[in-house]
Amino acid sequence: MDFELNEDQQQIRSxxxxxxxxxxxxxxxEWDESQHFPVELLPKFAQLGITGxxxxxxxxxxxxxxxxxxxxxEELSRVDPSIALSIAAHNSLSSGxxxxxxxxxxxxxxxxxxxxxxxxxxxxxxEPSSGSDASSMRTTAVKRNGxxxxxxxxxxxxNASFAGLAVTMAITDRTxxxxxxxxxxxxxxxxxxxxxxxxxxxxxxxxxxxSLVFDxxxxxxxxxxGDAGQGFMQAMKVLDGGRISIAALAVGIAQGAYEAALxxxxxxxxxxxxxxxxxxxxFKLADMATQIDAARLMTYRAAAMKNYGKVVTKESSMAxxxxxxxxxxxxxxxxxxxxxxxxIKDYPAEKYWRDSKLCTIGEGTSEVQRVVIARQLLRx
Numbered sequence: 552m553d554f555e556l557n558e559d560q561q562q563i564r565s566x567x568x569x570x571x572x573x574x575x576x577x578x579x580x581e582w583d584e585s586q587h588f589p590v591e592l593l594p595k596f597a598q599l600g601i602t603g604x605x606x607x608x609x610x611x612x613x614x615x616x617x618x619x620x621x622x623x624x625e626e627l628s629r630v631d632p633s634i635a636l637s638i639a640a641h642n643s644l645s646s647g648x649x650x651x652x653x654x655x656x657x658x659x660x661x662x663x664x665x666x667x668x669x670x671x672x673x674x675x676x677x678e679p680s681s682g683s684d685a686s687s688m689r690t691t692a693v694k695r696n697g698x699x700x701x702x703x704x705x706x707x708x709x710n711a712s713f714a715g716l717a718v719t720m721a722i723t724d725r726t727x728x729x730x731x732x733x734x735x736x737x738x739x740x741x742x743x744x745x746x747x748x749x750x751x752x753x754x755x756x757x758x759x760x761x762s763l764v765f766d767x768x769x770x771x772x773x774x775x776x777g778d779a780g781q782g783f784m785q786a787m788k789v790l791d792g793g794r795i796s797i798a799a800l801a802v803g804i805a806q807g808a809y810e811a812a813l814x815x816x817x818x819x820x821x822x823x824x825x826x827x828x829x830x831x832x833x834f835k836l837a838d839m840a841t842q843i844d845a846a847r848l849m850t851y852r853a854a855a856m857k858n859y860g861k862v863v864t865k866e867s868s869m870a871x872x873x874x875x876x877x878x879x880x881x882x883x884x885x886x887x888x889x890x891x892x893x894x895i896k897d898y899p900a901e902k903y904w905r906d907s908k909l910c911t912i913g914e915g916t917s918e919v920q921r922v923v924i925a926r927q928l929l930r931x
Contacts, residue, residue: 554848556622563615564622570599571630579631580896582757586749588637589757590671590713596638597668601627604642605792606650610658612666617792617854621799625847628803629810632906633757635803636913637671639796640709640758645672647792648718648734652777652785661716661736670715675705675737675763676786682707683919685720686729686783690765692721697772699735701765704747707913711761712746715739719763720782727780734782736774743768754905791863793914794871798850801871801878801910802843808878808885808903809839815889815898826888835888839881846874865927872920875910882907 556564574592582589596602604620606612613619620642628635649662649672665672681687690703701721708717716738724731737744747762777785813836816827826832853866882904886893893900911917 556618560619560622563619564626566599567601567623567626568629570595571627575627575631575634579757579899579902582631582633583902584756586751586756586759588710588713588759589634593668593671601638602641602668602671603646603666606642606646606662606666610650610666611663617795617857618851621795621802621850621854624796624799625803625806628800629807631757632800632804632807632903633755635800636755636758636909637710639793639800640674641665641671643793643796644674644789645710645714645716645718648674648776648785648789649736651788652734652781653736654777656773657736657776665715670739671710671713673708673710673714673717673763674789675708675717675719677705677707679704679706683916685786686732688720688722688732690719690721691725692723692733692735694723694772698769699772699775701735701737701743701768701770703765705763706748707750707760708763710759711763712749712759717744717763718776719765720786721765723779729783730780732783732786733779734776734785735770736776737765737768737770738774741768741770753908754902755909790914791867792857794867794920795850795853795857795863797910797914798846798853798867798870798874801874801907802847802850804878804903804907804910805839805843805846805874805881808882808900808907809836809843811899811903812836812839812885812888815892815900819890832888835884839884842877842881846870846877849873865924868915868920868923868927871910871915872917872924875907876917878907878910879904 600613603612604615608614646665678688692699692701719735719737723733743766745764747764749761816832819826849870853863853870856863885900886904889900892898
């Protein structure tokens with residue numbers, strides 16, 4: 552086993568870190584307070600390959616692997632987790648779904664421009680009445696006169712307000728349970744398709760989150776992804792990769808929060824010396840660094856397995872569960888190290904803390920991850 556990034560991967564890490572420090576860091580607080588996602592940076596994201604990290608070059612992507620992908624996610628979220636979240640939803644969910652299951656024509660028409668950064672994508676699975684129980688969705692799609700007609704809604708959809716398209720799951724056969732759910736490509740501007748309520752969130756505020764509404768939304772018959780009834784199974788496979796994204800994002804949050812605490816502990820003086828010289832603070836820093844290292848190793852293991860084409864349901868869920876809960880603990884300890892300054896927006900600790908909590912909820916709660924892991928263990 553090799554625990555080091557190769558030269559190319561180190562260069563990718565360096566270039567993304569440089570970009571994040573120069574282009575994201577100065578605007579973190581501004582974007583957080585205004586709830587603004589910087590779509591104006593889309594050309595720069597595309598130039599760096601960020602909009603098509605794991606998509607092959609033949610479809611306009613950067614043709615990188617999952618090790619490179621988690622490295623990029625970590626470096627972005629180390630500075631601004633909100634930006635990393637939107638990029639993750641574009642790469643691993645909407646683009647990832649198209650790459651997994653779309654036909655060649657769909658990949659050429661939709662995946663290629665997404666990978667090239669012409670627009671970002673959204674992914675519609677969650678509904679107001681179906682979160683963890685995604686198979687109980689109510690959105691329907693009926694085929695009539697050579698078209699699919701969608702009715703229903705999706706909520707908590709990342710990139711919803713500006714996405715060029717939404718890969719959307721809907722029921723096509725209510726009698727077939729999860730095997731009666733299909734996936735569709737719904738383009739922005741389609742009649743009957745609208746963006747509704749934008750959420751006012753605790754954290755990840757620069758990452759756009761809104762609802763999608765389908766009211767007799769007519770889409771072409773060839774906008775179904777794969778065969779009818781395959782959508783839910785496709786979505787579960789997509790989430791295996793998505794959980795690696797969230798694990799990497801969580802590692803980045805924890806790393807950023809730890810670095811902020813370490814820097815503050817060296818600079819802050821109490822009782823005549825830096826607080827970093829007190830054992831109570833040293834133990835906090837030691838625990839933070841150790842937990843981050845473990846979370847990173849679990850995340851990179853899942854990414855490496857994904858590169859090899861292995862089934863990573865258990866490993867991605869383990870990484871997501873552990874890394875997301877580490878992010879919350881480390882971010883909270885970072886606030887504690889900062890003391891009163893950790894509670895105000897002049898210091899980054901409070902934002903890492905607010906942002907971290909979503910990692911234990913999005914793309915499957917910690918409780919759901921434990922269910923997934925247990926099922927995998929019991930099948931052995």
